[in-house]
Amino acid sequence: MSSELVYLVLGLGLLLASILPRVVEGRAMSVPMVVLGFGFLAGLVIPGRDPMSPLLDARATSHLAEATVIISLMGVGLALERPLNWRTWSPTWRMILVAMPLTIAAVALLGWWAVGLSVPAAILLGAVLAPTDPVLADEVQVGGPVTEGAVEGAQDGDVESEEDEVRFTLTSEAGLNDAAAFPFVYLGLFLMGRGAWQEWGLEWVLWTLLGKIVIGCVVGWVAGRALGSLLFRVRLGGRRVAEIGTPLFALAVTFAVYGLTELIHGYGFLAVFVAALALRSAERNHGVHTELHTFIERSEMLLTLVLLLMIGAAMSAGLFAGLTWGGAAVGLLLVLVVRPLVGWVSLLGCTQADRAERAAIAWFGVRGVGSIYYLAYALSSEHVEEGLELWSVVGFTITVSVVIHGLLATPVMRRLDERRHRETEAAAEGPAIS
Template sequence: MTVDAAYLVVGIGLLLAVALPTLLQRWAFSAPMALVATGLAVGLLPPFHDVRVSPLEHPTLTEHASELCIIVALMGVGLALDRPLGRTRASWRAWRSTWRLLLVAMPLCIAAVAFLGWWVMALPPAAALLLGSALAPTDPVLAADVQVSGPTLEEEEHIDENDDVRFALTSEGGLNDALAFPFVYAAMFLASKGPVSEWWLEWLSWELFGKVLIGIATGYVGGMLLGKLAFRGEPRVFRFAEQGEPLLALAGTLAVYGLTELVGGWGFLAVFVAAMRLRSEERHDDYQGVMHELVERLELLLTLLLLLALGIALSDGLLSHLTWQGALVAVLLVFVVRPVTAWLALGRQSSVDADGTQSLGPRERLVTAFFGVRGIGSIYYIAYALQEAHFPQAELLWSTVGFTIVLSVVVHGVAATPAMRWLEKVRERTPVPTAASAR
């Protein structure tokens, strides 16, 4: 492929990225679907027949490209959330759907997919656990159609904050990319260190708890310092909010992630926590929207390139090692495992609690449980793990993950617009209960 042809493809892709969100607003057809299809079509053209974009052939590039896309997306997610997370009990209760999805649904999903990988696909235990861990987190990159659109800056407006479905899916996507990492390491330990009895204590104390605490602490301090620079920096030249300079968000993303990884914590978690802490500073300042817009644009560009590459990889044989068993596991994950585990985790909730806290009703639970979009995070985890430890049947793992992502992009892309419209119409017909009526 010539450089000129590459410029042509990227240029067309950028035009699609700009035009598709508006063009497809009223249709059950998402921009990720169109971009993957474009990449597939491009890969079938004669000038691209010799282009090799298989992640097996370029694992390092695949790992770092997906890694960058995720950390940028996590900063965008953290800046977009209007609902604060403070020290009060009411604040933590407002996030309870998120905690249930993270602490109940995700481990159940990992266990279920790992079991299916071992039982249906005949994968070794380590590879089965890696498959379950890589496919467990929902994606903050490809789920824009069912997530909050951005920060609300007017104090009297709380549009996305009151939409518990969008909030639950957005906050879940922001946190579970980091919290799935310990389970990826468990798969790597199982592959390289032998029986669980040889490493479970190290894994539990360090990978599951130690790195999480470091990530939270580093992210919190980093976000606090970024907030002081943005709004109260001395001398005034450092007050980026007064200058309207959005690059602070990108600089903070990279710095917090790099520092956390250097000191041994989970960088994904740190970036999300830093974004949340930065968002808590001058919550209604217009600068929050300026930063979010820059991050969103960069995320769009990175996502575009990765989706085009995924489409070309499909034409390059990414699914050539897919078996019917692997396809079955993907179908079960999208249509059964995620919806059932999330439904059970969310539990039965009234629409409004006695203290006035809004909850997910039955319809909201149904939509939230179904939209567990799989995407860029799964690509990163597989690429990372396969370079750090030896797993048999790596080609089968890549084909299964690739098929799952494409299936999720198509199914959730088709369903997102109709589902959210249906939910909005139901809400318009049904009066919102109050705390008094709940009692």
């Protein structure tokens, strides 16, 4: 396959993606759906490919997906309005601490029973499919920072309300579960390559599950606050750094915090997300957050679309060669049954979301880039022997999720927004005077 043809397909795909947002706006369709389909069609006409060639280099795919995920996490942290708090983030904690472990366990059981995976590979599959990714159905993610600049330049409906529990929970969940799934990826890999669990079980609990999370939180928060001080307290030429206009600052923070945390063996994904929250809290309503978020969002979308083009091309180049009826059942059951069920159970008794909002949060567990990263990362290890089967199930699940959630996100969220708008108007009018 010539590099010229690759550039042509990539250019056409991204050109299509650049004009699609306006075309699909307000429709039951998403840009990722169209890009995935374009990649599939492009894969059919590209000659001279080995089966699944766009994803064969697990290490290269891992690095591309890794960059996409950490940039996404910075964008998520900058976009969230709600200060980090145990009570106000209650739905998010429920999705992380209850729904995610239940999802991993359910998918692992299905992978072992329906696909015939070994127990370690089944656990790995559960962990790989645990992260959610609302960017692939952008109607269900928060729109961006509500700052002075965002409010002044926004049109009606452009700025998401702090009261929108669905978008907030799904976005904050995605910010945390990209890191929270890592200990379980390691659990699957340890079971494959480190012998009996008695030899490393305590290490996994104290270090892999707890220690690395603590390091990620501490480094992220300290770095975010320090960088926030740099933005809002340091002056250059008589003006604060935040007033100079430097969107590249967001990428600098992203890569520096991630690299530092990984060097000291913490979870870099978690550190980047926490750093973004800390940076936003330094001066919450300053317009620079909108500038930084916009730059991050565009970078994230570019990398995400490249990955979707790769997945689409791989679909027509043998990605599903290892897919069995059992594997397809795992993907369908995760999207249609497991996630909605465990999400609903996790939110029982949650007073911050009503019944319709809890149903929407439970339903929209979009699978995407995080799953690509974790699987590519795992396959760069020498211990995984069921790579084709895992790629087939994960690729199929992402495809199903992109299509189903992409079709339903717009109408479902529109109905929720209309209902919320009616309730707000009714509350503003007050009780009728008899």
